Amino acid sequence: MPGKERPVIVAAPDSFKGSCTADAAARAMIAGAREVLGDAAEYIEIPLADGGEGTLDGLLAAWGVEARDARVLDALGRPRTARYGVSADGATAIIEAAEANGLPWVSDEALRPLEADTFGVGQLVLDALDHGVTEILLSVGGSATSEGGTGILRALGVRFLDAGGNDVKPGAAGLSSIAAVDATGLDPRAQAATWKIAVDVGFPLCGPDGAAAVFGPQKGASTGDIDVIDAGLARLATVLAERNDLPAENYTNRPGFGAAGGIALTAVALLGAETVAGADLVSEAIGLPELLARATLVLTGEGQLDAQSVNGKVVDLVARTRPAGVPLVVIAGSVALTAAESRAAGITAAFSIAAGPTGLADLVAAAEPRISETSANVVALAISQETTA
Known part of the structure; x- marks a missing residue:
């Protein structure tokens, strides 16, 4: 031409x-x-995602890298192999939480919403840190869990303690017993990393529009379970807010904290994570404006x-x-x-x-x-x- x-x-x-x-x-x-x-x-392919299902595959394709495998525990504590991705420069990990704590992996038996736990997601983070990443992009849709991300932090070395100084039960069942948080064992690599949590809903953590009320039923929660989960998340938020010298409402009412059973709560409070709209996280990760500039x-x-x-x-x-x-x-x-x-x-x-x-x-x-x-x-x-x- x-x-x-x-x-x-x-x-x-x-x-x-x-x-x-x-x-x-x-x-x-x-x-x-x-x-x-x-x-x-000239032709350019840019597969995208909004921070929910498909975010991992979208970024793998955009980065031109293969998924990595890690042995983790599912939401009920059973072993499984989960995938995650690392950018071509080795600096950034994309972790789709549902690879470890997703509903599909526990649908072979009756759902146990008070026991389901995010520990396996934390194991994925540890594997990525072992490979030298310094930034964690965490997409959180499709979860079977409602425990505020406490399992992730336990995997990274944090302890959630009751009034007697004992570790509380994993999952949502233990949240209402939390009296203190011991972060002295937190993996320093996790503390130093930059965290971004992709949320695709604007619901708050607690209340009639919160994580338990809106998403609990699809995770198998009964009316009674929803009350337990909501009270537990409120308790966790209060303890973390007091620890950070903030009003509890900063966490209980924050838009987006209701996503995936409140995973963002502990990541924000203990790791300084930033919550972002899932589509915007993907855009930034792949440099979408630059890719579209010549279209x-x-x-x-x-x-x-x-x-x-x-x-x-x-x-x-x-x-x-x-x-x-x-x-x-x-x-x-x-x-x-x-x-x-x-x-x-x-x-x-x-x-x-x-x-x-x-x-x-x-x-x-x-x-x-x-x-x-x-x-x-x-x-x-x-x-x-x-x-x-």
């Missing part, structure tokens, strides 16, 4: 839940674009484009990050926003991969070829044929 710049097509989708990973979706989008433009364009057209997408999509999720992240004036097209399994709502959220246009009336099973079964075909049509429309003449 003498005298003309090659267009740069960027595919930066979330996963299509139940259909394909973000990595697969990005490949399918680029395959469709390449079908139209061939070698006349001519940006494609993004997820399973369903709806109001949540444009409120802190991946589509919203890409809309906020892509350069001004660059078209952004969403390709989704279904589109629940009007054209006006999409435009108000910074989306140029949105298209469903459904070719006509169809069911969810059909969309799931053929997600990748449908994403590719829809992308081809979008690129053919969005990129002027004169550009590639």
